[in-house]
Amino acid sequence: MQREPSFNSQLATLPVYVPGRPIEEVAREHGLDPATVIKVASNENPLGPSPQAVAAMQRMLASVHLYPDGSAFHLKERLAARFGLVPGNILLGNGSNEVLEMIGHAFLGPGTEVVVSQHCFAVYPIVTALFGAKLVTVPAWPDFGADIEGMLAAITPATRVLFLANPNNPTGNLVSREDISRLLAGVPAHVLLVLDEAYLEFLDDPVDCLPLLRSEVMPNLMLVRTFSKVYGLAGLRLGYGMAVPRVISGLEKTRQPFNINSVAQAGALAALEDSAHLEKTRQNNRDGLAFFHAAFHGMDLSYVKSYANFVLVRVGDGAGVFAYLQKHGVIARPMGSYGLGEWLRISVGTPAENQRCLELLKQAIAAVR
Ligand SMILES: Cc1ncc(COP(=O)(O)O)c(C=O)c1O
Structure with missing residues (x-):
């Protein structure tokens, strides 16, 4: 028994x-x-953290007996306006880690595959295994850079997601502009390309993939960002994903109703203003x-x-x-x-x-x- x-x-x-x-x-x-x-x-x-964010969070503390706005209306509006998108392009997560996990909920399961580069961020293999999918790890170049051609070649009909952080953690290296173009052009429509841009704000001249979302020419592209790094709000747990509204509404089904607390929403709104x-x-x-x-x-x-x-x-x-x-x-x-x-x-x-x-x-x- x-x-x-x-x-x-x-x-x-x-x-x-x-x-x-x-x-x-x-x-x-x-x-x-x-x-x-x-x-x-x-x-x-x-x-x-930004002192302005701290002040906004302190003001919000008096209201924590109330549930937060589950749709995070103001924060989504603000992010959308900043990036020339609409709120329907934005998915908020309890840290960008939660966005990565929601991708797993929505797209992965037994029989599916995920392509990553060797030395990728540790959460990609975890999410893959959590949902019973198969991890396909493509050897990196000797300088730790991702082999983009190799990653494209590793895609099969069972591939659902390709995760790539740019810049990458833990190596810190950057995918070249040419390689990003190659990846965007080469990834087939049945694969969600997740470009994890957790460190993008540290770059002086980042590749801007947002036009592909605005024009909706790439319905299989998802950009993931976070308030944990340049914004100094790691303890709040707040990240976001950006994709076409159809993808976001699918992912929203996997989201817990109040995943972004009210203090985090207030802190993030203020941090965005503190240039x-x-x-x-x-x-x-x-x-x-x-x-x-x-x-x-x-x-x-x-x-x-x-x-x-x-x-x-x-x-x-x-x-x-x-x-x-x-x-x-x-x-x-x-x-x-x-x-x-x-x-x-x-x-x-x-x-x-x-x-x-x-x-x-x-x-x-x-x-x-
Ligand atoms: C590449 C990358 N993606 C995502 C994350 C997760 O960040 P958070 O969940 O704090 O938003 C990290 C954190 O170190 C990271 O390095």
Whole structure:
């Protein structure tokens, strides 16, 4: 006789997402003052949230006894206006991770396939496995760049979704303009092309795919973005997808009624207006990337030139260096779960954080060697 409920079979092999470690937890574990610990593990905004967003969220707190507007009318209107779209083009998620999961609900199941590039964002394989679909991973180029021709060639009649982050996490590299054009032209109509643009706002001259949605010439294109990175609102959990209204209304069926809380809606609306904070964040990131690129070059360490807000660097014993840094109050991200055990991913911090991180990294590499 069966003694316990049985799990769905796909859970047996479901990959587990390993997040960056929280400051409080690391401080407790190593007997450190949390105020002295810095986290460069999750590609958050080191300048914090927009002060205008904080004020708007504080105002909203007095109304949290009420359910939020489940349709997030104002936020969708504002996003649509900003991008020259209509609200029916926008799907909001509890983090863009939820948008990725809704794509799974709507399009994936046993017998379907998903195409990704090697070293892709960890959530794509998780969503694929969660819905019992088959993951087809196309080897990346030696510089970690996605092989776009290879990804197109991996598409079969069973393929439902192709996920590609640009810039990519955890590598930080950028798909060229030519490769994006090749992908847009080559992806067949039965495949939803999901371009994950979580880090797009850090680019000076991003490829703009929005015209393809405005004109509805590409009904199988979905752009995914987030308030967690450049907007500094990771803790609120808010992301969005943009596609033609037919795709969005299908995905909306899979959405929980109140998935975007009222504080998040208020914070996001205010953050969208704070262009000064956005520009400060972008400048800090440009400076931080230049700092790390130059430093790693000077140290003769291999690194991937980054277009996002973090840098992937080869440190040798990634787990050992991570542990050393952590013991001394700097939380970076080990890459073992991405199959990159010799590498570490370091998010751009403030100038002082970058400096401290680099000094400690030099010590760590010497100590662990
Ligand atoms: C490429 C990419 N997509 C999506 C996400 C998910 O972000 P969120 O769920 O916080 O919006 C991340 C977060 O690190 C990411 O790197």
